[in-house]
Structure formats: structure tokens, C-alpha cells
Amino acid sequence: KNEVEQxxxxxxxQEGEFITIxxxxxxxxxxxxxxxxxxxxxxxxxxMLSSGKxxxxxxxxxxxxxEKHSSLHITASHPRDSAVYICAVNDSGxxxxxxxxxxxxxxxxxx
Amino acid sequence: GAxxxxxxxxxxxxxxxxxxxxxxxxxxxxxxxxxxxxxxxQSLMLMATSNEGSKATYExxxxxxxxxxxxxxLTLSTLTVTSAHPEDSSFxxxxxxxxxxQETQYFGPGTRLLVL
Numbered sequence: 001k002n003e004v005e006q007x008x009x010x011x012x013x014q015e016g017e018f019i020t021i022x023x024x025x026x027x028x029x030x031x032x033x034x035x036x037x038x039x040x041x042x043x044x045x046x047x048m049l050s051s052g053k054x055x056x057x058x059x060x061x062x063x064x065x066x067e068k069h070s071s072l073h074i075t076a077s078h079p080r081d082s083a084v085y086i087c088a089v090n091d092s093g094x095x096x097x098x099x100x101x102x103x104x105x106x107x108x109x110x111x
Numbered sequence: 112g113a114x115x116x117x118x119x120x121x122x123x124x125x126x127x128x129x130x131x132x133x134x135x136x137x138x139x140x141x142x143x144x145x146x147x148x149x150x151x152x153q154s155l156m157l158m159a160t161s162n163e164g165s166k167a168t169y170e171x172x173x174x175x176x177x178x179x180x181x182x183x184x185l186t187l188s189t190l191t192v193t194s195a196h197p198e199d200s201s202f203x204x205x206x207x208x209x210x211x212x213q214e215t216q217y218f219g220p221g222t223r224l225l226v227l
Contacts, residue, residue, distance in 0.1 A: 033216070041149070041202050043218040086155070098145040098157035098206075099216065 002027050006087050006102035014110055019074040021105045023087030026068065033099060034061050034072045035086040043086075046072070077109045113139045115207050117219035124195055125227055131191045132222045134205030140185035141207035145216065146178075149202040158203075161188050195226040 003026040013019055023032070034046040047054050047061040049070065054061050058077075063070040074081055084106050088099035114137040124130050134144055143162050147155045159180050161167040167180035179191040188207075192199055202223050206216040 035218070040221075041204075041223065042220040043204060045216065045218060048215055088155075098147070098160055099155075101154040101156070103154040 002029065002089050002091050002100045004087055004089055004100055004102040006085075006105050008105060009103065010106045010108075012108045012110065013077060015078060017077050017109075019077050019081070019107065019109075021072045021085050021087075021107070023070045023072070023102055024068055025087075025089050025100075027091065028068075029089040029091060031090040032063055032070050033088040033090075034070075035088060037084040037086055037104065039083075046085075074107075079109045079111050082108050113137075113207075113209075113217040115141075115205065115217045115219040117203075117205055117222050119222060120220060121223045121225075123225045123227065126196055127194055129191055129193045130195055130224060131189055132203055132205075132224075134188045134190070134207070134219050136186045136207040136217070139207075139209050139217075141188070141209060142185065143208045144182055144188040145206045145208070146180060146188075146190050147204045147206070149204065155204065158190075192224065195224070197226045200224055200226045 005024050007022045031048050031050045033048050036044045036046050049063045058075045060073040084104040086104045087102040116135045118133045146158045148158050149155045157170050158173045159167045159169045161180045161182035163182050163185050169175045182188040202221050204221040205219045208216050
């Protein structure tokens with residue numbers, strides 16, 4: 001079973017700052033997901049990656065398969081970005097299993 | 112994008128009662144649905160995987176007789192918490208996956224269960 005580690009656990013930053021959240025995993029995967037969970041609990045899927053880099057608006061996600069590491073970046077952060085960001089992986093083998101989740105990074109962006 | 116709904120969004124019940132949570136894929140056929148549980152300040156944990164028309168596969172430590180899962184159609188899966196106890200109080204989230212996009216999971220909004 002994969003072990004997914006995220007860092008930092010908590011992050012407080014000022015509006016406008018560049019944010020980086022890191023995720024590492026222990027065994028090969030078929031895909032990695034970045035999810036956003038708001039205080040009410042609802043989850044939004046931000047990215048699904050199997051290689052390289054993806055960008056959506058102010059969000060950028062990268063993955064290095066050899067190093068088993070992914071990063072989520074937020075440029076020009078805004079208070080509405082405050083949420084818990086969760087990294088999750090599909091283990092190699094066709095994604096038959098559900099996701100394995102990291103513990104999440106609690107991000108607060110102060111105005 | 113694909114939409115998954117859950118009902119109810121919040122439920123409070125007495126200890127010993129059973130609670131049914133529905134998960135629906137609104138605009139696509141979900142060949143597989145996953146049920147997750149999240150205790151306060153902890154990460155999401157997979158409870159079970161359900162494939163349409165077959166028995167659910169439960170993760171180690173999840174009691175299949177307590178958490179009954181039915182995936183009777185390609186758009187609906189239900190999780191029934193039988194004889195709920197306060198320790199079952201948690202946030203339950205489903206996700207759905209299509210045959211065509213095997214690794215994309217679409218999450219429901221979650222159901223917060225409080226057992227008194």
C-alpha cells in the first residue's frame with residue numbers, strides 16, 4: 001500500500017504570495033490527484049497527473065515520477081484559496097483500487 | 112464536468128438506528144463507485160469499492176455487515192450504516208468513475224453523519 005506524505009501540514013501566508021505544497025509517495029503510481037477540500041467538507045478535484053505539468057488558472061501542478069514527488073503551486077494567492085489541499089494517488093495496476101490520500105495541507109491566506 | 116450528488120448532506124440520528132446515504136452520478140454512467148470516510152482532522156480513508164451489479168469490496172477493518180453497500184444501477188450507489196453508534200459519526204464521501212476515464216474520480220459533496 002502506498003504511503004502518501006504531504007508538507008507542510010499547515011501553511012499561513014499573505015495574500016499575493018507564491019504557495020508551494022509538496023507530496024511524496026512510496027511506490028509506483030498510475031496517477032496522482034490534487035484535491036481541494038473546503039470547510040464544509042466538499043471536495044473538488046483540481047488536477048490529475050501521470051507525468052509532467054498541468055496549469056489551470058493560478059494553479060500549477062507538477063510531478064516527477066522518478067523521484068515520486070509532486071508539487072502544487074498557487075500563484076498570486078488570494079484569501080479564497082484558503083482550504084485543505086489533499087494529494088491522493090492511484091497505485092500502479094490500472095487504478096482498480098480507490099485512492100490513497102495524504103493527510104492534507106491546511107492553507108490560510110490572510111488579506 | 113461530471114456531477115456526483117449525495118443525499119442527505121447532513122443527518123443526525125439516534126444510536127441504534129440505520130441511516131442510508133445515496134450517491135448518484137447525474138450525467139454519466141458510473142461503473143465503479145467508491146465510499147470514503149473522514150474522521151475529524153484525519154485524512155480520507157477508503158471504505159469500499161462497489162462495481163455495478165456485483166458485491167462491494169471492503170477494505171480491511173471495515174465491517175461489511177455494518178456498512179451495507181448496494182450499487183444496483185450505473186447511476187446510483189447506496190451506503191447504509193446499520194445500527195449506527197456514536198463512533199460512526201463521520202464525514203462520508205462517495206466518488207464515481209466511468210469505464211471510459213478509468214483514473215478520473217468525481218467526488219460527491221459528502222454526508223455528515225452525527226449519531227447521538
